[in-house]
Amino acid sequence: MLPRMMGYPNEPFAGRTLAEVGRDLRAGRTGPVELVEATLAAVEAAQPRYNAFVTVDAEGARAAAVRAAGELAGGTDRGPLHGVPVAVKDIVDTAGLRTTMGSRHFAGHLPAGDATVVARLRAAGAVIVGKTTTHEFAYGPMGDVAANGPCANPHDPARMAGGSSAGSAAAVAAGLVPLAVGTDTGGSVRIPAALCGVAGLRPSPDGIPGAGVFPLSWSLDTVGPIAGCVADVALGWRVLAGAREDLPEAPSAIRIGVPTGAWFDRVEPRVAAAVEDAVRRLGGDAREVAVPDAEELYHLYRVVQSAEAVSIHRERLDTAPELFCPETLDRLRLAERVPAWEYARSLRRMHALRAAAVRRLAGVDVLVLPTVPVPAPPLGFRDGVAGWDTTRDALLAFTVPWSTLGLPAVSVPLPGDGLPVGAQLVGLPGGDAELLALAARLD
Amino acid sequence: MLPRMMGYPNEPFAGRTLAEVGRDLRAGRTGPVELVEATLAAVEAAQPRYNAFVTVDAEGARAAAVRAAGELAGGTDRGPLHGVPVAVKDIVDTAGLRTTMGSRHFAGHLPAGDATVVARLRAAGAVIVGKTTTHEFAYGPMGDVAANGPCANPHDPARMAGGSSAGSAAAVAAGLVPLAVGTDTGGSVRIPAALCGVAGLRPSPDGIPGAGVFPLSWSLDTVGPIAGCVADVALGWRVLAGAREDLPEAPSAIRIGVPTGAWFDRVEPRVAAAVEDAVRRLGGDAREVAVPDAEELYHLYRVVQSAEAVSIHRERLDTAPELFCPETLDRLRLAERVPAWEYARSLRRMHALRAAAVRRLAGVDVLVLPTVPVPAPPLGFRDGVAGWDTTRDALLAFTVPWSTLGLPAVSVPLPGDGLPVGAQLVGLPGGDAELLALAARLD
DSSP, X not given: OOOOOSSOTTSTTTTOOHHHHHHHHXXXXXXXXXXXXXXXXXXXXXXXXXXXXXXXXXXXXXXXXXXXXXXXXXXXXOOTTTTOEEEEETTBOBTTBOOOTTSGGGTTOOOSSOOHHXXXXXXXXXXXXXXXXXXXXXXXXXXOOOTTOOOEETTEEEEEOOSSSHHHHHHHHTXXXXXXXXXXXXXXXXXXXXXXXXXXXXXXXXXXXOTTBOOSOTTTOEEEEEESSHHHHHHHHHHHHTOOSOOOXXXXXXEEEEEESGGGGOSXXXXXXXXXXXXXXXXXXXXXXXXXXXXXXXXXXXXXXXXXXXXXXXXXXXXOGGGSOHHHHHHHHHHTTOBHHHHHHHHHHHHHHXXXXXXXXXXXXXXXXXXXXXXXXXXXXXXXXXXXXXXXXXXXXXXXXXXXXXXXXXXXXXXXXXXXXXXXXXXXXXXXXXXXXXXXXXX | OOOOOSSOTTSTTTTOXXXXXXXXXXXXXXXXXXXXXXXXXXXXXXXXXXXXXXXXOHHHHHHHHHHHHHHHHTTOOOOTTTTOEEEEETTBOBTTBOOOTTSGGGTTOOOSSOOHHHHHHHHTTOEEEEEEOOSGGGOOSSSOOOTTOOOEETTEEEEEOOSSSHHHHHHHHTTSOSEEEEEESSSTTHHHHHHHTOEEEEOOTTSSOOTTBOOSOTTTOEEEEEESSHHHHHHHHHHHHTOOSOOOOOOSSOEEEEEESGGGGOOOHHHHHHHHHHHHHHOSEEEEEEOTTHHHHHHHXXXXXXXXXXXXXXXXXXXXXGGSOHHHHHHHHHHTTOBHHHHHHHHHHHHHHHHTHHHHTTTOSEEEEESSSSOOOBTTOXXXXXXXXXXXXXXXXXXXXXXXXXXXXXXXXXXXXSSOOEEEEEOOTTOHHHHHHHHGGGO
16 A cells, blocks of 8 residues: 555545556456546546646547456456556657647647557556646756646645656656656656655666657656556566566665765755655665765756757757747757857766766665755746755756766655655666665665 | 889888888898888988978887897797887877877877877887877868978978878878878878878777877777888788788679769869779779768768867867967867757767668678879968868868768779879778778779
8 A cells, every 4th residue: 555645535546556456457356447437537637636637548548448358357467557557758659649748849749659668568558548748848847837738746736746757747646547657867757756756767778768759868868657656666667678577685784875965965954854764764874975076967967958959959949939838948048059069078078977977886785865855846936945046956956966877766755744755766877676676665 | 012102212111011121121131220220310301301200209219129129039029010110190199208289289298108009009019210290189181280380292292291190191101111100080091191192091980999099079080000002001900900810801703882972073083083993993893872961971070070179179278279270279269169959969960870871881892982082282272172162171071971970991092193192992880801901902
């Protein structure tokens, strides 16, 4: 059982893990068709509150549920996602199903094919119910700038869900689906997961294929699962990554590194206290790990992301700038000014730091820190907070460094009253399975 | 025997192949000490004519020659370069021996260690006699802009040697050394080799290690040998690349591709005729291969090179711009204006084209075209020629496309009166040995 945090306990997946849903399905206590109908009804009812979805595919979902029901009844079992409703971020291609990138530029766009991750979900028997709200072109950590309007946080609809995978995190947090697909460039899975009180993984680079996913910054983009707990994130990761092995046993005596340095001091006390408690609950030996170059890691990220984002949107900026949301356009216009020499140098430096990143974790199994130094800010808020110059900086500050370094990281929801707080666990490149096994201790 | 093209037939290596020198050394008809003394005297005598050298290391060369003589006398044979004088471009680090990059920025620079290629030459018993004139920071195909003054073409000292590896090609063409090390980013080995009437190889990317070589554009830089004929280039390549195998047999029935398209029509008739003759001499089946994107390949090169060159020189541009030669500074100031998005897009496009480059040669064993569409222009000449807007464009037009595509290419001197003309043979990535075996047919 997951803790019931939402005010709508009758949502189909509120408080239920994927394992529980799977047992109910296989015991005949529910069926894929019953599940999808409950999901579609709940999604429709919740839409005015959270705006978590851009498009709902009732027809396609019902057909997939009927197929899954028939397969399960006939003894074909495709595993933990078989017959389970899932949602997919609206920058991930779904064949014939509208995919808008959160932008008027793609208002009626119908992809010809499925993204690789979508094909893998379908092959695992998952029932895709719809496409979730994304910050426009995934270019922002708030989730409140999109052609289809802002996505609200299920814990307080006056607050942002976080982004850019806002709708995927909100849909899971609200109990509408037990699993959703997000993407993470600088924190776009981890940030909304933390702000919405759910779990989410940024995998190692190339850990999950990005084919068919609209790029934001190809040197930094990843695709990752969002679910109610780490165990469910792990089930989603195995399908999305095409992993064959089970999760390894987490080491019994774990060595925890706590990043330190001025960069990591700007954090709200309640967030810091919750993460300290998580470190204690993980057990084992905790030591400080200096990250004196966090500001450089942040700067490199901004340069690389800016250059690649403008490169991707060049023709749209030239021919139809008015179709962008104003804030997105403003940011792209600033990003246009980055000189080539700075991107060249930053990209090279980033790859050099990635090659040496393993050394930062030498001697520890995992880094633990807050995913975001503050709880969810109000929708539309842009001011500085907790010592950070802007809301964007505050949201991205603790997730971006590991994006720059190419390390996998998972955000885990922490217990407590009030707005959700997430702990971020950072692992070694390629060590996604080990990281998830360790993080699952906090479930 | 090599054809004697120079007006100074008494230079120590005029008309002699490495194989001949090696036979003479092993038969006792000459010795390393005798060779190095003749070389040092010839280098000194030729310096006022060609300015091929920045620094001569008489002391170090004599010591190396004595060592080589002792080893050969004692029965230790390090192979074809043992006891042979060689010259090294002045952007390649030599431990304790001044390495200026052709620039006042490094006027008295003494590297702490040897570049990997220099270490390999020393391990092969080569006698390094000095450092050769480079276009400043290897940033130009003329070889007539350097802190130590312009390098002249041994075939006509009023004309440019071509660059940027000007002194290495001139030293070989003048018979001062039988082998020299150059570097090739957009043609900096091939162009001076062609204009000076010698042979030179741009190897496959990563075919020869670049450690200890001052970068111009890290995505495009290579290191390559220059010698009097292809067979000697191949001997140098084996040492520089650390290759173990002998050259393969060239296929008996070769299929030659001749690049066509408007880009390749701007060529002086005498150059075109000489290359057509070379195609005939190679034998086999010749067919046209369309390269409709040559202009794009050239543009991508300029964007990538500009961004990376400015990145490398950023601090020098900020703190001591007056130390650059004026033309170099002007070019860097223009290159500063390239926006990041354009470099990001161009770099990505270049790597995509590289991944598909093999397809361009599908069905042929080699592409053959002029190395440079014109013979050596006068020193300081910058105007358009043969339909090209500028001298720089004319010199680079036929070498750059293969740099962009990451293909190995060798320039081979062609027989004929007047200023030298080179044929360029382009091979498959990693197919350097096959390419050299085939090109050696033109020796």
